[in-house]
Amino acid sequence: MISGRGQKSLTQCVWRALEDAENELTMVMCDLLADQMEELDRLNERLQSLDQQVEQVSHAFATCRHLMVIEGVGVVSATQLYSALGDGRAFQNGRQASAYIGLTPKQYSSGSSANMRGIGRTGQVSLKCALIRDAHAAIRVVGDKQDARSQWLRALVSRVGKTGRPLPWPTKTYALRGRCFAGKRLTVTIFMRSMR
Known part of the structure; x- marks a missing residue:
């Protein structure tokens, strides 16, 4: 699997690979990749939450x-x-x-x-x-x-x-x-x- 730079191209590449049933990825590898993508989504949500908190703090002072x-x-x-x-x-x-x-x-x-x-x-x-x-x-x-x-x-x-x-x-x-x-x-x- 080869991905371009950036998170967007990485996620697109991984999801395409996971959806392609004819590739040579094993089921274990597909499960690991799916778990990692879910973890990445959770981290992005956490980052957005932290950004909102920093913005609230900055507007408070x-x-x-x-x-x-x-x-x-x-x-x-x-x-x-x-x-x-x-x-x-x-x-x-x-x-x-x-x-x-x-x-x-x-x-x-x-x-x-x-x-x-x-x-x-x-x-x-x-x-x-x-x-x-x-x-x-x-x-x-x-x-x-x-x-x-x-x-x-x-x-x-x-x-x-x-x-x-x-x-x-x-x-x-x-x-x-x-x-x-x-x-x-x-x-x-x-x-x-x-x-x-």
């Missing part, structure tokens, strides 16, 4: 609702940010919050020279990945919008590109949207090459 107003930030990212940072009162400024998450660049210093290279692998990895995905999503949907943030983002991407150099994001967005975390801006520097 004002901070999450404020974060979801930001373009590119979805239910999962807003909930993760809120669970990691709370209302932000524990941090004196956005840089501390970014360092806590693990989004500040690693610094290699010697004497008077300071080199900043990439973000480290420490911190909250799933939250970093979610924020990086949000940044990429916001870059994709900028299009020809003419608001100040979109123009700034287009100029930044044309200047530094989408990969290879550090791209400050969502510093500007959080500065515009605001006071989500106890009146502080969340300053995040994302190195796009970390997505490779």
Whole structure:
């Protein structure tokens, strides 16, 4: 049995094989495949239930609702940010919050020279990945919008590109949207090459 990528093509392939009486699958194998497909259906239902719970939690907190107003930030990212940072009162400024998450660049210093290279692998990895995905999503949907943030983002991407150099994001967005975390801006520097 050869299936294409993705769950949809896998399920279609397996059900076709199970319905085909002339294939060489034994009854034991057919029973095992049918059990696995039922288990996959149960897992999908559980995932949908968990997604609904996360959405309910995110809409229950004002901070999450404020974060979801930001373009590119979805239910999962807003909930993760809120669970990691709370209302932000524990941090004196956005840089501390970014360092806590693990989004500040690693610094290699010697004497008077300071080199900043990439973000480290420490911190909250799933939250970093979610924020990086949000940044990429916001870059994709900028299009020809003419608001100040979109123009700034287009100029930044044309200047530094989408990969290879550090791209400050969502510093500007959080500065515009605001006071989500106890009146502080969340300053995040994302190195796009970390997505490779």
